[in-house]
Amino acid sequence: MHAPGTxxxxxxxxxxxxxxxxxxxxxxxxxxxxxxxxxxxPDAIAGGVDIVQLRDKGLAQSxxxxxxxxxxxxCQELGALFIVNDHPQIAIKVQxxxxxxxxxxxxPAAVRELIGGEALLGLSTHTxxxxxxxxxxxxxxxxxxxxxxxxxFATPTKPGRRPVGTDLVRHAAASRQLPxxxxxxxxxxxxxxxxxxxxxxxxxxxAIADADDPMRAARQLREALDHQxxxxxxxxxxxxxxx
Numbered sequence: 096m097h098a099p100g101t102x103x104x105x106x107x108x109x110x111x112x113x114x115x116x117x118x119x120x121x122x123x124x125x126x127x128x129x130x131x132x133x134x135x136x137p138d139a140i141a142g143g144v145d146i147v148q149l150r151d152k153g154l155a156q157s158x159x160x161x162x163x164x165x166x167x168x169x170c171q172e173l174g175a176l177f178i179v180n181d182h183p184q185i186a187i188k189v190q191x192x193x194x195x196x197x198x199x200x201x202x203p204a205a206v207r208e209l210i211g212g213e214a215l216l217g218l219s220t221h222t223x224x225x226x227x228x229x230x231x232x233x234x235x236x237x238x239x240x241x242x243x244x245x246x247x248f249a250t251p252t253k254p255g256r257r258p259v260g261t262d263l264v265r266h267a268a269a270s271r272q273l274p275x276x277x278x279x280x281x282x283x284x285x286x287x288x289x290x291x292x293x294x295x296x297x298x299x300x301x302a303i304a305d306a307d308d309p310m311r312a313a314r315q316l317r318e319a320l321d322h323q324x325x326x327x328x329x330x331x332x333x334x335x336x337x338x
Contacts, residue, residue, distance in 0.1 A: 107213035110192050113176055114215060114240060117145035118320045119313065120276050120298035122180075122252075124151040125162040127304035132166055135309050140173045142313025143320075144303065148195055148217075150180035163189045178217065183209040193217065193240070198225065204237040219243045219278075221259060223266045230272030239273065243298055246279020247289055252300050253279065261292035268293025283315040290323040 121144045127135045136147060149166050151159060163179055167189045170177035178193045179186040183206050186194045193215025194206055203218055210216065218239045220226045232238040244267045249258045258279060267275045277294040282302040289297060299316065306312035 138310035142310035143317025248280025
């Protein structure tokens, strides 16, 4: 077994191929919706979740490590990528697929130094300047692999942070530099407005983690994402044919 920074050649390429086709990203605590991970993740992944991020600011590092080990094992068994929020050393220890950091966390270049080039690295962005900076850095060896863009709508998971609306989604979509996941208050009832702004991927917390039926909630979001992809491909086809 290998840690992210010491994986054999090709592991990073495989992860990035999986990231490129990922559409639905679930961020959850150690007890999503007050339930054990084992009661939520299998249904969520079966419903269409491609990536799971463990983000739990309330746990001590030792407890978070134990939960991350369970979550990583589940994701490996079920075919989802597993990301650890804000703790590169935990990601290395449990052999996660990558790390996600915020603007106030350890700088991405420092995280990349720790996890190596085979692991995925994600970064939260909240302004056009941050999106552009991440895109520029993504072109180098210390860059990030994807960004989160938001919060699009108000969400209790980010208290005190004003929603950015869909304008930032449009900006990220226009840059076309990095894969991005729109995030923040997204659910089945409003996801179409986010997709209409140019998002091809979304990340959610409560919409799946707090749902009575995580599989159904994931499936609803995934169907919207897949329908949008089909429509986008259909619109692009005539121009390719004409060319």
